[in-house]
Amino acid sequence: MSGLAAMRGSSIARRLSLMFAAVAVLIFTLVGVALDRVLRTELERQQLNELITKFHLGEQLIEHCENASKWDFVQARLAGLTPGDESTQFWALSADPRFRFGDVEEFAALHPDVPDGFSQLESDAHREPLRSFARTIAAAGERPDVRFIVAIDVSPYLRTQRTFAVALALISALGVALAAMLGHWVARLGLAPLDRLSREAQSLSPQNLAQRLELVPLPxxxxxxxxxxxxxxxxxxxxxxxxxxxxxxxxxxxxxxxxxxxxxxxxxxxxxxxxxxxxxxxxxxxxxxxxxxxxxxxxxxxxxxxQGAQAETRAQVSLAEEVGKAVEFMDVVLDEAGMQVHVEGDVRASIETSLFRRAITNLLQNAVQYSQRGAEIRVRIAPQGDGVRIAVANPGAPIAPEYVGRIFERFFRVDPSRGSGGANHGLGLAIVKAVATMHGGTVFAESRDGINTIGFTVAA
Structure with missing residues (x-):
C-alpha cells in the first residue's frame, strides 16, 4: 500500500517511466523464459543426437566384429573415440572376457543395472551425472551378446545454460533500465505541453477574468x-x-x-x-x-x-384550491388595484403548500405591479409531461426578448426606475424559481400580443 501511495503522489513522468519499466520487466521475463526453454530443448536435442551418433559408431564396429581377432581393432577405434578428458566414455559388457571394453568391473560395481535407452550415470570424476544410452547388440559368430553403453559429460551443456541465463539476466536488467530512462525521457517530452498548460493555468489571475488557455499548439x-x-x-x-x-x-x-x-x-x-x-x-x-x-x-x-434544499413536507393537494387561498390572501391588494383573478384548470400534485402559495403570491404581486388598474389576471393550471404547469398571465407592457430570460435573476428589474419601494425588492421571481427547483420543476416566461405570461412547473 505504501508503494502505491508513493506512486500516486509522484509525477506523471515518473509514474510513466515506472510503468515502462514494469512492462519491460514483464516482456524481458516472458522473452527470457521462452528463450531459456528453446535453449534447453535445443541442448537436450544435441545431447541426444551426440549420444545416438556415438552409439551408432560403436554399434557398427561391434556388429562387424564376429571373432576375437577383430576385437583389438574395435578396442582401438573406441579408444580413439574416447577423449582425454573423458567427456565421452564407452563400455562393452560381455560374458566372454575377450569381448569387453572399458573398466568393466568398476562399471558393474557402480551401475549394476543400466536400462535400455537413455539414462543418467553417477560419476566420481564428474560433478554432474553422465548422460548415457545403452542397448544390447545381438551375438554374431563367436561373439556373444554385448551390452554396449555410451555416456557423455553434460557439464558443457549446463555451463552453456548457466552462461546464457546470466547473460540474459544482465541484458534484461540493462534493457529494463534503458526502457525506464527512455520512458522517462519520452514521458517528459510527451508531457511538455501539459507543463506549458500548467504554467499558463498558474498565470491566471482574478485581475484578468478574460484570460484563457491557448488551445492551438496542444495535442x-x-x-x-x-x-x-x-x-x-x-x-x-x-x-x-x-x-x-x-x-x-x-x-x-x-x-x-x-x-x-x-x-x-x-x-x-x-x-x-x-x-x-x-x-x-x-x-x-x-x-x-x-x-x-x-x-x-x-x-x-x-x-x-x-445549497440544494428540497421541499420536504409535501402533501397531495388540489393546486386550484391552493391558488384560491393565495388569491384570498391577496384580496386587499387586488381590491385596491380593481383587479380580478380567474383560475383555469386543476391538477392534484404533491407539493409543500407554504412554498407553493409563496410562489403564487409573488407571481400575483408581480402581475398587479406591472398591470394597469382594472386588468384581469388569469392563472392556468395544466398537466405537462410528468409534472404540472402553472402560468400567471396579465396584460402589460411588452418585455424585450433580451430581458425575458433574465427576469428570474435576483434584483433584476426590466425597468429599474420602477419598483424600488414598498414590498418589492427584486427577489420575488427569484424566489419563484427557487420554489420550482425545490419541487423538481423549472420556470418560464413569455411576452406576446400585449400579454405577459410568467410561471413555473412542479413535478407531479
Missing part, C-alpha cells in the same frame, strides 16, 4: 481538456460577475432603508418632538425595518435553496 487530448477548463473559466467569470452585481444590488437594497432610518432618526433628534411626532417616526422606522427583515429573510431562503 487533441489536452486541447479538449483545455477547452473544458476554459468553459469552466467562462462559467466562473459569469458567476463572478453575477456575484459582483448581486453584491452591489444587495448593498443598494439595504442602503435605501438604512439611509431612510438614519435620516428620519437624525431629523427626529434635531429638535424636541411631540409624542405624536416621535410615534410617527417610530412607525416609519418600523416599516423600513420590516422591509430590511423581508430582504434578509428572502436572501436566507435563496441561500438555502442554492
Amino acid at each position: 487533441r487530448e489536452l486541447s479538449e481538456l483545455a477547452a473544458s477548463f476554459n468553459g469552466a473559466l467562462d462559467r466562473l467569470e459569469r458567476a463572478y460577475v453575477h456575484l459582483q452585481a448581486f453584491s452591489a444590488d444587495v448593498a443598494h437594497e439595504l442602503r435605501t432603508p438604512l439611509t431612510n432610518l438614519i435620516g428620519q432618526t437624525e431629523v427626529a433628534l434635531a429638535k424636541r418632538r411631540t409624542p405624536q411626532e416621535l410615534e410617527d417616526v417610530l412607525q416609519s422606522n418600523l416599516e423600513e425595518l420590516d422591509r430590511l427583515r423581508a430582504i434578509i429573510n428572502d436572501m436566507l431562503f435563496l441561500a438555502r435553496a442554492d
